[in-house]
Amino acid sequence: MPIELGLQPRIDAALAALRAGSDEQCLSDYAFSNLYLFRAAHDYRFIDGAWPGIAGRAYDGTPHFMPLFTPRCAPLDVLSELIEAYGSLYPVAARDAAELPDNVFVATASPDDADYLYDVETFVDYAGRPLAKKRNQVRQFLAAHKPSCRPFGPELADATRSVLQGWFTHKGKARGEADDTACLEAIDNAARFGLEGFVHFVGDLPIGFVLAQELQPGVFAMRFAKGLDSHVGIYPYMFQHFCRSFPRAVAWLNFEQDMGLPGFRRSKRSYQPAALLPKWRVALLDHANKSEPAP
Template sequence: MTLRVDVNVSGGVSAGEPLALAHAARVAPLLAERQAGQGERAIADLSFANLWLFRRAHDYRFCDGPWPLIRGRAYDGQRHAIPLFPLGEAPPSVLRALLAPGECFFPLAEAQALALPPARFAFSASRDDADYLYRAQAFVDYAGAGLHNKRNLLKQCLAAHRLHHAPYTPQHQPLALQILRDWLQEKGKQAGEADDLPCQEALQHAPALGLEGFISWADGEPAGFVLAEPLQSGVCVLRFAKALARFKGLSQALFSHFAQNYPLQFGRPLDWLNFEQDMGLPNFRRTKLSYQPQALLHKLRAVPR
């Protein structure tokens, strides 16, 4: 694919071009620079894999140039720009010129927002956008306070079913797609609903996108999978987790296996798990809170005053 130079639209604001896999070589290092040093406070959104997989939902468009950014639309409809440069290096006049009317800079970690002059930008955060952060060790056996129900579900699953796990590879894609189809059917969803399309692409392009995880069988039947992305040293974002509901406690078993076996299998430490945001969906919020997060990572929006 040949990348073109962006043309400007009204007001000199670049419309960019739809985010594509061909942009990875340019965009991924810029995102990594923005996340450097954030540790477990790094927000889940800022990886090329995440942005590309959810490009349809957010209408992401890459705008290259001396001040590169990605334009998109948040789940609540807010138009925004993701800066791919250090905000503190751009003059205030440039920052304002980069934003189209009604746009904001988003999502910003707190450390990134500090680079913007508060006299020129107003900041806000939505609870719906906040990432859920957990200590990985808590998932190994659910020994922590408030996790007794998860511990019981894990024990029930291990007692009732014979589980087998293997590192996910593209050779497992047909089995994983069948799990995904069965999961959609259990949830009463049609093909293309929920995160069906992004999940399919993640399964297809996992190595290229830096996604790692496990596929699991229960009683010899393909039953679940977990795909995660290393975000910082010792930090993984859980991008996709599918467990068939007919195997009670399988979700807890998949998380436990991942937390316990990831370091040995993939040769990297695992101290923290990020479960991303709940998007304001009540069921997502209840489920993610039930795992007793250590922290919620808020993502700021910066609007010119």
Template sequence: MPSMSTEGLSLTFSLREEIDDRMRALRVTLGEKTPSEYAFSNLYLFRQAHDYRYFPGPLPRITGKTYDGARHVLPLFDPRQASPAELAEVLRDQDFLFPVAEDTLASLDPSRLYWTDSPDDADYFYPAENFRTYRGDLLRKKYNLMQQLLASWRIDVKPLTEDTSVDAALVLETWMRDKKKLPGEADDSACSEALRLYRHFGMEGIVFYADERPAGFLIAQPFTPSVAVMRFAKGSDAYKGIYQYMFHHYCATRSQLQWINFEQDLGLANFRQTKRSYQPSSMLRKFRVRVRT
């Protein structure tokens, strides 16, 4: 292992196995309500945006900066098993623990700790059945868009491979143009890296074609036996209904899948409107835990 200063270790790919082992154990403990951040892939792909650093030891952790500029600690240990003094030491130069799942709070000492949460941070949680059937008045428009796509184009589906990743990269370029985004103004850098490294992260990728032209792709990550996190989904505006079909296909071809986590909306109005339109069954609240002074 490389030497570590008081500033921790840079988040390099060589740390993948060590950190993923710890996160896998936490996902087992937290179950279906595990925050979407709890995978090495998520940390690695956004390591620059959040300036993540790794601190091994008895209380292993990741430090970073939230999108609103606060310094936080992502614990790679169960906070319920740490004493208030240990948590205070972990947070000595940081603002709070984050993300902490709601089920964890009941075992924390409210006389020593306090917590808050924001709707901007909460993960959107959906029954996979929503996407399999698009049943009901609130989802009928999604079903109709999917049928419009299928009536207009012949849709083919291929797994993400070294060959099809070239087509997925073309879709990403098209998506950036459609959204009028310059490089670095969206998640294009992380998405490009995911297209290259998805196998190393245990992700599943699918590329979709309309009349043999690349139309969209998605990258999802099985999280628990019943939950998958939708990490990236990009489609060309030229193929109306492509998103609805991509989500439908992913869920319809995985009979054991019960839930889809669409991650947070970051307080962005367009993300919020789109994610709400798929009718989440709940929002997985993620808390910021601070030490009382």
């Protein structure tokens, strides 16, 4: 069945169990908001039953089944049948992939899928030579502008949409060419999805916003960050402000995957990630062996 808002309590409860105890290693995919907002991009469908999950397609088009249960808790024949029916189990966290018998299953990971993980100290001061450019961009931004900031709330939805429209106009993109539909739905359903953040202004002009989601205590997935390129340095400034000013403790930021897009990859790597979190694809070992060319 399609991913609908009415499924949120059930799916969120299952994903909360998968997130539990994972700390900063928590995958950004393990949230109902992520499934709902990108349901069309991935053709997500809820598969009910004793061993429920989400069927869909990864960004590279590969079909998969996302278990809404810990894989090691399911009988091996159940996992095998799911793989036969849907192509692979994905995304599977490293700790769960490691618990599956390697004489039955094979796990692989693509760098295109990996989440970018950053220690909060990266953004607090942008210290060190590798982050000197970010540090200088923030200084230049503050020298040129006197920004103000307000916590995101429904009263700022129009200001946030204005930034999104300005971002699309500057990038020369048409509706549907990026994540505009998902972003607009996120703005409308922010409270329901636990999205929190800030909207930044120069005078009365909204120039940027960040919407983040807490995956684990102190671990935040940066779901949406948009800024006007006319204000150079807005992005490093917004990330720094979030880490310094969010009302609860921030320990880690997760910038999600780069999808193999060169621009995303350069941008995310420029912030010097502490780690890349692999998302494992689990297939049957005998199928993997059959697909390999003969020597």
